[in-house]
Amino acid sequence: MKDLFSKIYRDKGPLGKWADQAEGYFVFPKLEGQISNRMKFQGREVITWSINDYLGLANHPEVRKADEEAVKKWGSAYPMGARMMSGHTELHEKLQEELADFVSKEAAYVLNFGYQGILSTIDALVGKDDVIVYDVDAHACIIDGVRLHLGKRFTYKHNDLDSIELNLARAEKIAEQTGGGVLFISEGVFGMRGEQGKLKEIVELKKKYNFRLLVDDAHGFGTLGKTGAGAGEEQGVQDQIDVYFATFAKSMASTGAFIAADKEIIDYLKYNLRSQMFAKSLQMSLVEGALKRLELMRKSTEFKDKLWDNVNALQNGLKDNGFDIGTTTSCVTPVYLKGSIPEAMALVKDLRENHGIFCSIVVYPVIPKGLILLRMIPTATHTMEDIDLTLKAFSAIRERLENGTYKRLSQALMEKMGE
DSSP states (O other): OOOTTHHHHHOOHHHHTTHHHHBTTTBSOOEESSSSSEEEETTEEEEEOOOOOTTSOTTOHHHHHHHHHHHHHHTTTOSOSOTTTTOOOHHHHHHHHHHHHHTTOSEEEEESOHHHHHHHHHHHHOOTTOEEEEETTOOHHHHHHHHTOOSOEEEEOTTOHHHHHHHHHHHHHHHHHHTOOEEEEEESBOTTTOOBOOHHHHHHGGGTSOOEEEEEOTTTTTTSSSSSOOHHHHHTOGGGOSEEEEESSSTTOSSOEEEEEOHHHHHHHHTTOHHHHTSOOOOHHHHHHHHHHHHHHHHOSHHHHHHHHHHHHHHHHHHHTTOBOTTOOSSOEEEEEEOOHHHHHHHHHHHHHHSOEEOEEEOTTTSOTTEEEEEEOOOTTOOHHHHHHHHHHHHHHHHHHHTTHHHHHTHHHHHHTTO
């Protein structure tokens, strides 16, 4: 019998093997200062394109005041206990009512964390006789939720309608045999590519197939749609999304999440979501803070409008300069380049040290080998100067990538790693 840890000593994994070279700089970096378009990284000011504060609410004066007063009033602990036992309050109910109204659903339920919330929602919605159909590019929280499922599950090619229909037909056939149902899962916005899920086309398939639709709209909530109610509103199908999920960790710049659906569905879920039934309630300071953020979002679209001014300027500038940003239809702005992991490290170090640009780097195994993805998150707090400086920096690093500078700089690292 092997030692359980033998595999850990033998293989650190595709990302872990780079830990000695990457940790503290490329992964687990420390950004310092107030959440903003410009922060400090290793003592230097950088333009930050890796902060999910889409609407710029993190340091809005009214938000900061509400957060401060809530902490003074309630502390950081109240309420103690899970919602079902001792952690339920009128303010939790108020937030749920306002969220449901904002996203045009009968009811909503506030969750203490997004990751556990969506995972537990999937687990609660399906039994062993049911079948799940989900996008191959689904977020890790969806994948982990699906892993809990004891029945059949199928992935479809990303946003591919032929593949969607093929797998719906397979799922329906199996569900007819088992006596179960079909849960279809899509994201409103896919966080790496920035593409919206094809929700309009998916709900049209309800005329042909019998399934229920769960949408994880973490990146769409607050950024898409006329009022900011998300991808469903943007595509005109919000009323046909059976269970709508969004997190507070993006547009609302906070902690927590919620699900929204018909009242009977929410009533069922709140009695069956294990990650909420057996976990501490969302703290009152966060609940009050979320109410203030939602109030600002509902009062005016000025934050969303400013965000999209910046999104359009950045994305159009990148395209005009010949960069490949894929087929994004959201604020998420991916920039695709060709190169190895060591070249990506050299490139990002150049961006940060010599150009003062901080953005996330994504490499294999998240994307195919030989590709580098620089993932950028525009916010309402960015300025046109930030965008201009970034476009100039990207042109400079592309030239160095193409002329082999980064390959030469990374050669020693590649030899050390046996690449």
